[in-house]
Amino acid sequence: MSKATDSVMLNDLFILKNGLPIFTRNDCRYDNSRADADQITMISGFLSAINSFANNVDALGNMKEMKMEDVSFLFFKPPNDNNLLFVGASKGKDQGLLVEAMLKKISSAFIRRFPFITENKWDGETEIFKDFENILENIINHDDSLENPQECQGGNISKFDAGLVPYKRIKKIYEKGIYDLFSSIDSKIVFQAIDGMKDLETIAEESDVPLARVFSLCKSFIKMGLVLFKK
Structure with a gap:
């Protein structure tokens, strides 16, 4: 913090x-x-x-x-x-x-x-x-999980969690403004990769961001009211 x-x-x-x-x-x-x-x-x-x-x-x-x-x-x-x-x-x-x-x-x-x-x-x-x-x-x-890429790099994610599909709650016209709020590169990459169709595991593979980090970021996005999970 x-x-x-x-x-x-x-x-x-x-x-x-x-x-x-x-x-x-x-x-x-x-x-x-x-x-x-x-x-x-x-x-x-x-x-x-x-x-x-x-x-x-x-x-x-x-x-x-x-x-x-x-x-x-x-x-x-x-x-x-x-x-x-x-x-x-x-x-x-x-x-x-x-x-x-x-x-x-x-x-x-x-x-x-x-x-x-x-x-x-x-x-x-x-x-x-x-x-x-x-x-x-x-x-x-000041949610540190958005700023510290070193956090949540490891750890085991269950198959259920890895299969969760995040989707954005905001209109597309507002995405650029929200995107600019993030300071860490992986926050921007993961947020941009969320399309409502890819699960967390796919996002992690395509973005080259550790799965645990992707999961942590998505939970932070949920707390900000930007994203929800669907199964």
């Missing part, structure tokens, strides 16, 4: 479009209880208003961080969409730069997964963004 990601405490995440919450991660409220939908809407409106106020007052400049007694809110606005806002809440001390870096990574992954959000083609439905939860968890927890 990367040192920066391991030390970041991201308690809440708000992704706002035109001031409205389209995706939220609410793991730990500041009074140790989860916020309900109405509270999330109110908090989102407050954050959007603060950000808008700061942006409209030349002397204040862009809103970067707002500190309260027990929590800090970090703001990040992607350069390609002024109406999209990512806000991270952290109870950790001196987490500003780390949370900001994570927000940039989250925003890049979100826009790659849902490119229509910056193209004025969104129909207002928020259910579709729930698919981002697994990708977000992978970013926050």
